[in-house]
Structure formats: structure tokens, C-alpha cells
Amino acid sequence: MTTIRTGKHATKQQRAAFKYLGALDDSLASWVRSTGPIDAYEMPLPVNVSGPLEWFSFTIASRQLSRASAAAIYNRLVAQLGGSITAERVIATDEQSMRGVGLSYPKVRAIRGLAEHADDGLLELDRLAAMSDAEIQTELIALPGIGPSSAQMFMMRYLHRPDIFPANDVAVRAAVTALDGLDKRITPKAVERRSELWRPYRSYATSYLWGYIWELHHPSAG
Template identity: 45%
Template sequence: MIADESLRAPLEALSKQDTDIAKAYLECGLPPTRSQDAGFNGLVGMIISQQVSVQSAKAILGRLLTQVGEITPENILALDDEGMKAAGLSRPKQRYARGLAEDVLAGRLQLGRLPDMPDDDVIDHLIQAKGIGRWTCEVYLLFALKRPDVMPAADLALQEAMRHLKGLGGRPTSKEMYELSENWRPYRSAGARFLWHYYRHAGIA
């Protein structure tokens, strides 16, 4: 895996602000590069990724691409239940993907406007779609739109990594994750990327 050099400066800045980050960063180094497509294709990928492992999500996405060729609203709506099932999408995720396609085609979701919107407006716009919650919005902001100050606080791996990093007695809640990462501003995206890296590197379970 290739280290993401774009995270070096923000993680060095975070290391000066947080001694726990500084120690873990020395042990784990830079996270690997990772990105996500923007637009409809990226959002469908994020819906697929909900509550499954990264490996499972990649496998499902690969099978879906085999079914449709290209992930567009039109192609998703043309795929029948059997095709969706063969790709590995659960019934709720089938509904969410089709609902997203309908919202985009009807103009209720205007994904092309998102890069010019502030973070909170992006969340308000996306969260209208069924199956898209705050976690998906924040992951989209972080990976697809490359926003620098986002913390997907409901992510269980991030919560476990924060528990381990800070030596907490239990897994922090979403509210506590926002509080614990408050002093990481304006580099919370780098902090979140590092927590995922730390989770895998430290073998936290």
C-alpha cells in the first residue's frame, strides 16, 4: 500500500496538539492512500459499504459492476431484484440504491452542486435520501469531496480506535467522539483517516 503523503503535514500538526496521536503516529506512520468516487457512483458505493467490511463491500461493488457495466441511475433502475440479489445487495440496500437513483433523476438530489456547498449544507442535502444517514454524509465529505475537517463519529472502528488511543474504559458514543476530536480541528479528517489506520495497524478488535 502506498502511504498518503497528503496526510503528513496535518498529522504532524495533530501530533503537536495531541500527545496520544504523536505516540501512535510514530508507531504506525502514514495511512495508505484511499479515495472514493464522487457523484452517484460514489454514493451507491457508500450505501453498499454500510455495516459490512471493506472486503465485502468491494466484492459486492464488483459484482454490481458486472451486472450493470456502469453505475448510473438509469442502469440501477433497470436492474431487477434477481440482478440486485446476485450482486449481493440486501433488500434494504436495493431500495436505497433505487431510491437514490429516482431522487437524482427527479432532481431532488443535485449531486453536481455538492462540491460548492459548505459541509453542513452537503449533509442537509444528502440526508434527504432514504438510506443516507449522517455517517454516509460524513464519509462522502471526507473521501469523495476531500473536505479537511470531518469526523464520522458514528463509525464503530473509529470509536474502538479512539477508545484504544485514549485508554478509555468503554467505546465512546458519537457525541463523545465529536467532543474528543474537537481539539483536532481543523484537521479532523486526517485524524479520522489515522484512526482507521491505527485500528488496523494495532489489531484492535
């Protein structure tokens, strides 16, 4: 997963994160300095999403599938629901019709359950904006079909929260393991502790780590 370098067009936050992380006495710092400011939130999806419910619907649809297959199913679902995925349209559509676009029963139930909660206002952006990262995480993982990783990616990629750290992410752990020269892959608990140094820009540290491990395995692509 490559990182989006912003260079001279960097925002104030991007420059601040670059300056802070690059100045640390830490194994990540030299990579940060060589990379420059980045966009920690950029991750183009193969589909168009409008709103949290559509974002999570694609996330649920894409599990254990290629991006191409997930995009095809998601687009068929959008068409089935009349051009957009809204709580009202999902609730009004029977399970068999949703199954017809290629979704499994568990995925249909997850999207329908999520729509019911969205209909109650739990995914309203104004409401989420007033909440802390921890509060959002707690609420999201209590919803059907949303685990910690999905909640963290939503906060980082959709809500643009600057201090999210996915400690269970395999690529993040592989990057830290390589940077620190460890004999075996660092554990989620250990990497969570390790990430404290990168506060309040752990979303940026995460993106730098993704970029580092990508370049490590795809040097000709850099």
C-alpha cells in the same frame, strides 16, 4: 485499517495536517509524529466506481456483506445496467432485474430512490463543491439508503473534505479510549467534543486514529 504514509512525497495539506496535529498537547500527537504525513483520503475499494451514484451504490450493496460478496454483486449490477450505473439506467430497470444480481429488496429500493434524486442533480459534484460540510451532510442523510456514517465516508473519501469526524465509528472511539487511558469506551457525544481540538484536520485525525488502533491489534503487520 492501515494508514497510507506519504513521507517525503506528502502534499502541502498532508504536511500541514501532520505539523498541526503533531504539535498539539494531546495524546494523539506522539502517534502522529511517529507516523509522519499520511493520505487521509485513501481507501481502495474492491471495485471501480465512477461518480457519486456508483460510490453510494457499492456502499448500499456492501451492507452486512463481506467485501468479496459485495464486489461480486456490484459487478453483476454494473453488467446488468450495461457497463455503468447511471440514474437513467437504474430508473429504466425494473426491480426484479436488479434483485436478480443478488440485491435485497431494501437495497434495490434504496439504489432506485437514490438514482431518482441523482437524476434531479442532487449528487452533481460541482453543486456539492459549493456546499459546506454541514449542508452536504444534511442533504445526503435525507436521501434514501444514506445514513450519517455513509455521508461522512463519502465526504471524506470521495469529496476529500479535510475536517470530517465520524463520532459513531467504533474503531475511532476505541482508539481514543486507548490513547486517553479510559476505563470504558468513550461515547459518541464525548468523542465529538474531544475532536474539536483536531479542527480543521479531523479527517486526518480520524485516519491517524484508525492507523493507531490497527497497529495496536496487529503489531506484527506494522
